[in-house]
Amino acid sequence: MIKSLKLRFILIFVFLVVSIIYCLPNVVEPEGVWKKYLPSDKIHLGLDLKGGMHLLLELDMTKLMDNVVDRKLNSLKDAMISDGVRFLGIDKKGGSIVVTVRGDQKEKLFNLVGNKFPNLKAGSTKPDGDLLSVDLLLPETELASIKENAVNQALETIRNRIDQFGVSEPVIVKQGDNQLLVQLPGVKDPQRALELIGRTAQLEFKLVDEDASSRGDTAALPREDEVLNMRSKNRETGIVTTAPIVLKKQALLTGELLTDARVNVGGRDIGSEISVSIEFDAEGARLFDKVTAENVGKRLAIVLDNTVYSAPQIRERISGGKAQITGGFSVEEAKDLAIVLRAGALPAPVKVVQNITIGPTLGQDSINKGVLATLLAGILVIIFMIVYYRFSGVIANVALVLNLVYLLGVFSAFKATMTLPGIAGIALTIGMGVDSNVLIFERIREELRLGKTVRAAVDGGYAKAWVAIFDSHITTLITAAVLFIFGTGPIKGFAITLIFGMIINLFTAVFGSKSIFDWILSKYKPRTLSI
Amino acid sequence: MMELIKDTKIDFIGFRKKAFIISAILVLIGIFAFVMISLGKANLSIDFTGGTNVQVRFAQKVDIGDLRKALTDGGIGDVQIQEVSGTRDFFIKTKLSDTEKESLQSKITAILSTQLKDVKFEILGSNMVGPGVGKTLKKYAIIAIVLALLGIIAYIAWRFTFLSGIAATIATFHDVIVICGVFYFLNKEFNLLIITALLTIAGYSLQDTVVVFDRIRENSAKMKSRDDFGDVINVSINEVLSRTIVTGISTLISLGAIMVFGGEVLFDFAFALFMGLIVGTYSSIFVASPILYAWRKAPR
Numbered sequence: 001m002i003k004s005l006k007l008r009f010i011l012i013f014v015f016l017v018v019s020i021i022y023c024l025p026n027v028v029e030p031e032g033v034w035k036k037y038l039p040s041d042k043i044h045l046g047l048d049l050k051g052g053m054h055l056l057l058e059l060d061m062t063k064l065m066d067n068v069v070d071r072k073l074n075s076l077k078d079a080m081i082s083d084g085v086r087f088l089g090i091d092k093k094g095g096s097i098v099v100t101v102r103g104d105q106k107e108k109l110f111n112l113v114g115n116k117f118p119n120l121k122a123g124s125t126k127p128d129g130d131l132l133s134v135d136l137l138l139p140e141t142e143l144a145s146i147k148e149n150a151v152n153q154a155l156e157t158i159r160n161r162i163d164q165f166g167v168s169e170p171v172i173v174k175q176g177d178n179q180l181l182v183q184l185p186g187v188k189d190p191q192r193a194l195e196l197i198g199r200t201a202q203l204e205f206k207l208v209d210e211d212a213s214s215r216g217d218t219a220a221l222p223r224e225d226e227v228l229n230m231r232s233k234n235r236e237t238g239i240v241t242t243a244p245i246v247l248k249k250q251a252l253l254t255g256e257l258l259t260d261a262r263v264n265v266g267g268r269d270i271g272s273e274i275s276v277s278i279e280f281d282a283e284g285a286r287l288f289d290k291v292t293a294e295n296v297g298k299r300l301a302i303v304l305d306n307t308v309y310s311a312p313q314i315r316e317r318i319s320g321g322k323a324q325i326t327g328g329f330s331v332e333e334a335k336d337l338a339i340v341l342r343a344g345a346l347p348a349p350v351k352v353v354q355n356i357t358i359g360p361t362l363g364q365d366s367i368n369k370g371v372l373a374t375l376l377a378g379i380l381v382i383i384f385m386i387v388y389y390r391f392s393g394v395i396a397n398v399a400l401v402l403n404l405v406y407l408l409g410v411f412s413a414f415k416a417t418m419t420l421p422g423i424a425g426i427a428l429t430i431g432m433g434v435d436s437n438v439l440i441f442e443r444i445r446e447e448l449r450l451g452k453t454v455r456a457a458v459d460g461g462y463a464k465a466w467v468a469i470f471d472s473h474i475t476t477l478i479t480a481a482v483l484f485i486f487g488t489g490p491i492k493g494f495a496i497t498l499i500f501g502m503i504i505n506l507f508t509a510v511f512g513s514k515s516i517f518d519w520i521l522s523k524y525k526p527r528t529l530s531i
Numbered sequence: 532m533m534e535l536i537k538d539t540k541i542d543f544i545g546f547r548k549k550a551f552i553i554s555a556i557l558v559l560i561g562i563f564a565f566v567m568i569s570l571g572k573a574n575l576s577i578d579f580t581g582g583t584n585v586q587v588r589f590a591q592k593v594d595i596g597d598l599r600k601a602l603t604d605g606g607i608g609d610v611q612i613q614e615v616s617g618t619r620d621f622f623i624k625t626k627l628s629d630t631e632k633e634s635l636q637s638k639i640t641a642i643l644s645t646q647l648k649d650v651k652f653e654i655l656g657s658n659m660v661g662p663g664v665g666k667t668l669k670k671y672a673i674i675a676i677v678l679a680l681l682g683i684i685a686y687i688a689w690r691f692t693f694l695s696g697i698a699a700t701i702a703t704f705h706d707v708i709v710i711c712g713v714f715y716f717l718n719k720e721f722n723l724l725i726i727t728a729l730l731t732i733a734g735y736s737l738q739d740t741v742v743v744f745d746r747i748r749e750n751s752a753k754m755k756s757r758d759d760f761g762d763v764i765n766v767s768i769n770e771v772l773s774r775t776i777v778t779g780i781s782t783l784i785s786l787g788a789i790m791v792f793g794g795e796v797l798f799d800f801a802f803a804l805f806m807g808l809i810v811g812t813y814s815s816i817f818v819a820s821p822i823l824y825a826w827r828k829a830p831r
Contacts (some may be wrong), residue, residue: 051656056664176667191637352629353661357636362586362655369794376792377785384781388533421727424789424800428731431785432738435778439742442774445532468745471690472738478682479734483727486675491727531532 005522008515016402019409026412043411044169045185046419046493047356049370051363052185053193056354057158059178064150064348065095065143072120072138073097079116085109088131096123096137103132147178150347155180158197160343165196165336179353190357192336200305200349201340203255205291208299208311212246224249230301230308233328240328245308247301252291257284261341263334264324274334275326278341285321293317304337305349370423377427378404381434389441391530396437399513403433406504407497416500419493429501432476436509440465441531454529458517469509477502535776539769543816544761544824550817554705561708564715573715576722579669581662582626583635587643589619590651597647598623605642615795620655628661635659672726679730680704683737691744694826699740702819706736706810713806724800732807739775740815746771747823760827764820779812 025040047054069092076097077090085108089100097120101109106125113120119142123135138146151174158180162170171183187193209225221227226249229242260279280288291300292314301311302325309327329337382400385393407426411418444461452460480502483495520526567573577584595614598621602610613622629635636657643652680700688696707729714721746767754763786808789801 056661058661191634194634351661352634352659353664355629355634355636355657355659357654357658358656359654361588361653365655365794366796369792370797373789373791373793373797377788380784380788381781384784388777390533420796421724421800424797427785427789428804431782434781435738438774438777438781442771442777445534445773446770464749468742471687471745472741475683475686475737475741476734478686479679479730479737482675482679482682483730486671486678487727491723494727494731 005515005518008511009519012402012512012515015406015409018413019405022409022412023405026408039412041412041415043408044415044417045363045367046417046422047183047185047358047363048420049363049367049418050185051358051360052183053187053190053358054354054356055182055184055194055197055352056175057154057180057182057198057350058353059151059154059180059347060349060351061147061150061178064147067348068138068146069095069097072117076113076117076120076136079112080109083108083112085112093135095143096135098133098135100128100131100133103130106132106134109134151178151180154346154348154350157344157346158182161196161339164339164343165193167193180350186360192332194352194355196336196340198350198352199340199346201255201343201345202305203258203341203345204251204303205253205288206247206249206251206301206303207295208301209246209248210298221246228301228303228306228308230311231327242307245301245311247303247308251303252300253280253284253287255341255345257281257287258341258344259284261338263331263338265331273326274329274331275324276329276334276338276341277322277324280321280323282321285319288321288323289317289319366420370420374423374427378430381430385434385437389437389531392441392444395513395516396434396441398516399437399508400430400433402512403504403508404430406508407500410500410504411497414500416496417493418497421491421494422497425494425497425501429498429505432473432501433505433509435472436465436469436505437513439468440509440513444529444531448529448531454526455521457529458521462514462517470506473502473506534773535780536773539772540765541769541772542765543768544765544821546817547821547824550821554814554818557709557712558705560716561710561712564712565708567715568711568721574718574720576720577624577658577660578723579665579721580626581628581660581665582624583628583657583659585623585636585639585657586655587621587623587639588653588655589621590653592619593621593647593650595621601646602639602642605638605646607639607642620795629659668723676730676733679733687737687741687744691748694823695744698819698822698826699737699744701822702740702814703733703736705814705818706807707733709810710803710807714803719799719802722799724796725803728800728803728807731804732811735804735807736811736814739811740819742771742774743768743815743820744823747820761824764824768816768820775812775816779808782808 022039022041024038026042073090073092076099079085080087080090080099085101086105087099087101087109089098091098091100099109110122113122113136117136119138120136121139123137125132125134155172155174159170159172162172162182162184167184167187169185171181173181175181182197184190184193209222212221212225225246227244227246230245231240231242233240257280258278259281262277264275264277296314296316299311299313301308302323303309304325309325325337378400382397385396385400387393389396404426407429410416440461443465444457447457447460448454477499480495480498483491484499487495564573568575571580595612599610599612602608602612602623607625607627609626611622611624613624615621623639625635627635634657636654636659640654643650680703683703684696684700686696687699710729710732714725719725747764750763750767750770751760754760783805786801786805790798790805793801
């Protein structure tokens, strides 16, 4: 304890001024010159108070692995064809690729894999009659890094989408191995935001298999075909209907090669359709040119997340790498589609595992009730302290108010987030601050009963109560720290208030009120104490 | 000087056998509740079970039966509906979660606007937790509780004695278990906030125990022989009794204010703390201290 009373008051005062300066932006907006030098951060309100959306997304790892193996399979197939490896079959089995070859092709296949696919590992080789079936798989380390990259890519993509959607102070972080936590404070249209974030946005261009489509018999499809739903929207009623359409499975072009996507609001013609125009990069433009040149007269389906949006006929070869997507969009839908296409596709579909939406009304309700309850609790305690401890109670209340101002100052300075449990945490902190003073005052009373002088009783009371106060605050601090580390959302908010509160309590309950006592005792030298 | 109590000389240690029986009954009830909670046969929030909880506010009075009928007709049959007393708010809780096609919130919105045509309403908020999230949460909750307790035992063992650490921990467990029992039998919902409350109760109970132990530590130093230990405990508890009561009253006042004005969400939280305060005070006097006494007395 610092001996000099002056020094102690200076310390208390400096802390007080700093706290008030940090608290100020919550009350008044700094202007002019002040704006430059004073802090301007307000206490951040948590989602439960401000309203907004809290999403926990999980990346579908099975689907991701499926995609990865599919892609590997396709490039291996192409490489075998171009290198002249004769194979009788290539298929996917779980996470591995099974290639069936004659015995004499085995060496050629292994050479190819060794040279061009260093990250494929040859597994077991089983004789199958006079054929061999060779297992090729991705090693564990490779899989792990694919997964990690995918999560990072998803995070980046979602951040891009949200930035373009326009939400202030979004939180987007990785959680665990395959989850992403997204918080959007104050978002106005949660449903739209969810659709924007959760959409995989895998854009593909596939040819329509006219023969199979016209046969109308989807049961006996060739192996390289698939059936997807094509959506169409009645422009007058806005009702969306879907109809099956047969496509070639192979995607001729994907959204990965896009450089830009924009909304076209139809121009001057009344009733002209809203569309999203896309632009490919050089590689994409070359491919698009080639695809359109080779397939004039056929229909090219534009597929987004396995739904066909339109399937226009290719009338002529298209160079320049520009295309348009139509599908009866509203302006908003078109805008969102352009955003997701620009931001890129997610590496795999995401599943929403948690979705907390808090409307602004509920948030405001909670603020009002929480603040009212806390204020009332505070006032009642202040009255109680004065009734029970008289003048000493007033001193304790000064310490209490000091405590509250410090706490708010620290909250503003550390840009901590205030939540409803956080407000409860403040109430608890006040409770513990009162307890410290009660402990001290009861001790002082005991000392007075023993017939000690006022000075000796105050000193003795503080000295003896300090140990209990310190120990009880440290145990609470331990609990709060553990809660902070392992808690999520609301619990974290509660823990952080408690941590700040305990530290400040230790300072004010003892440092603050003791200094006031010391000052009064040395100045007025009273013979009795109002306690 | 205003004093609620003065110079008490209550023989707390003498009550220990009766207190033991009371505690044993309370703890048994609590353990039963705890087992039921672990088996999922309690009023668990969707944080643990998965599902969706939607809070709706209607512009005019709506009968809970009509609301239930509307939802059942709309295809959501398995719902729990809770009316927030004194308001036109309802909590609609279901085991269902969002599908890929639409979120449950928009489904409920659609159902309510078609089934209850003339009633205006606003979705205040919704909380959807997919299955599986609860498990992680439970795991973290258990890790947090175990770590917090270990940290506290270590600290108290260091500041006091190892036995004190154990006694304080037993008392803390006692309180948390008893409050679990109270909440189970009142059919209150166990949610994240209640878990927070339970941990806060643990913190409060410890604080109370530490204050008593601190006095026992201080008075033990003056003790002449080991046989006086019961007296030392009694004297210590009596000495801190006025502090216990005064702090208790002031904390109960503030918790009472939160219960009355804090709204539905904070009510359960404050109620848990309110009960915890009472049980925590009881346990530091009638559980932690007698354990310390019994241990010292035991022949070794």
